[in-house]
Amino acid sequence: MSSAHSLPNTSAKKQSFDTDAILHTENLSVYYGDFLALDNVSMDFPRKQITALIGPSGCGKSTLIRCFNRLNDLIDTCRVKGKVIYRDKNLYGSKVDPVEVRRHIGMVFQKPNPFPKSIYENIAYGARINGIEDDMDELVERSLQQVGLWDEVKDKLDSNGLSLSGGQKQRLCIARAVALKPDIILMDEPASSLDPISTSTIESLIQDLKENYSIIIVTHNMQQATRVADYTAFFNAEESEKGNRYGYLVEYDKTEVIFNNPQEKMTKKYVSGRFG
Template sequence: MPTHRKQQEEARDQHSVVDESEAVLRTENVKVTYGDTLALRDVSMDVPKNQVTALIGPSGCGKSTLLRCFNRLNDLIDGCKVEGKVFYRDKNLYSSKIDPVSVRRRIGMVFQKPNPFPKSIYDNITYGAKVNGFKGDMDELVEQSLQRAALWGEVKDKLKENGLSLSGGQQQRLCIARAIALKPEVVLMDEPCSSLDPVSTERVEDLIHELKEDYTIVIVTHNMHQATRVSDFTAFFNAEESDDGSRFGYLVEYDRTERVFEDPQEEATQKYVSGKFG
C-alpha cells in the first residue's frame, strides 16, 4: 500500500494532466492551518480553463478549505494561515500586493446553502454591481444574469418580490446569477446541491454544463455520481490523523474524471470511488 509521502509525491506530479497554458488556477504546496491545527497539507494542482473540476473525498479531508483558498475566503477565519502559493493567471493571490476583495470579484462563490439577500430578486442581482461601481444598464445586467442562471423565465414577472420567497432550487440559481453578475472568470461551488431536491439538483447540474462555456468551475461534492455527471477533472482528497489526534487532508489523485472513476491509480482512490469507505 503506498505511503502517504509517496501518494503526495505522485499527486504533485499529476498536476501535469492539465496543460499549464490552459490553467487558470494553480497551487504549489499549499498548507492550511487553523491555529496550531493542520487542516490541509502540500496540495499542488492546476485547474484548467472552461472546465469543471470536482473536489471529492470524505469529510474532514480539506475540500472546502482548499476551495476557500482560491478566493481568499479563509482570510475571514480567525487563526487561519495559508502557506505555499496559489496562482490565478500567474499572479500569486497571497502576495501582499493583491487586494482580496478584487480577487473575489474575479473568483465568485456559491455556497452549500442558498443565501439570497433579504432583498428583491432585482436587488439581489444589482447589489454587487452597485457596490463595485457598475455604470452600465442595470435592467440588462439583471436579465442577462438570470437568463444565464436559467431563472429568467420563472421570475421575470416578479423581480420586485423578495428573493427569499423563491423555492430552494430557485434561490440557489439566484445565488448563481448574483455571482455571475459580477462577471467573474471562475465560479467556486461548495456542495451547491446538497440541500436541494432531485429536480432542482438536475437543473443546477444542467446549468453547470452550460456555464463552463464562459466560466471555469470548481465544485466540492460529496456525491460521487454528481462528480461523474458534471466534472471534466476530479481531485480525490483523503484524511489522515495527526499525532495530536486531529485530522488533516491531502491530495491523493488528480486526473480526468473518467480515469479517476474507471481506472484509479491509487488504492485509496479505488476504495473510495467503489464505496468501500467515505
C-alpha cells in the same frame, strides 16, 4: 509539519493537463492555529472546464476552495503556506486585495443565501458595490437568463428573493455570482440541500456555464461528479501527530480515469464505495 500519510509524493506532484490552467496551487498548506488542515497541495485547474473535488468529510475540500477567493482570511486562526497563482499573480501576495480577488473568483455556497432584498436587487446590489457600471436592467436580465431563471421571475422582480423555492434561490445566487463577470466560479456542494429535480436543474446549469467560466465544485455525491465534471480530484484525510485530521490530495485526473481506471488503491476503494 511533514506529511504522515502514505502517499507523500502524490499530493506534492503537480498535475499538468493539455488545457491551459486558469488557476494553480503550489505546495499549498492550510493551518488553523497550530493544527494542519490541508497538506501540500499542488494542482492545475483547467480553463473553462469543470473540476470536482471529492473525498470523505474532513479531507479539506471546502478549506481548499476557500483559499481561492481568500475567504479563509475571515478566520482569525487560519494561516496559509504556499501559493495560489491566478493571472500570473500569487493571490496571497502582500499587495493583493482580497475584495478584488472575490470579484474575479465567485462563490456559491451549500445553502442558498439570497440577500433579504428583491430579486432585482439581489443581482444589482452586488454589481453596484463592485463598481460595475453596466445598464443595470440589462445586467439583471442577462444574469437571470444565464441561469434559466428569467422566465420564472421576470414578472415579480420586486418580490423578495427569500420567497423563491430552494432551487430558484440557488439559481439566484449563481446569477448574483455571474453578474460580476468572474473568471472562476467556486461551488461548495451547491445541490446538497435541494430535491432531485432542482439538483438536475443545477447540474445542467453548471454544464452550460462552463462555456464562459471555469468551475470548481465540491461534492460528496460521486454520481454528480461523474455527471458534471471534466476533471476530478480525490482527497483523503489522516490523523496528524497532534491528533487532528488533515486532508491531502491522493489523485487528480480526468473524471473517467478517476472513476474507471484510478492509479491509486485508495482512490479505487473510495469510488467503489469501500470507505467514506
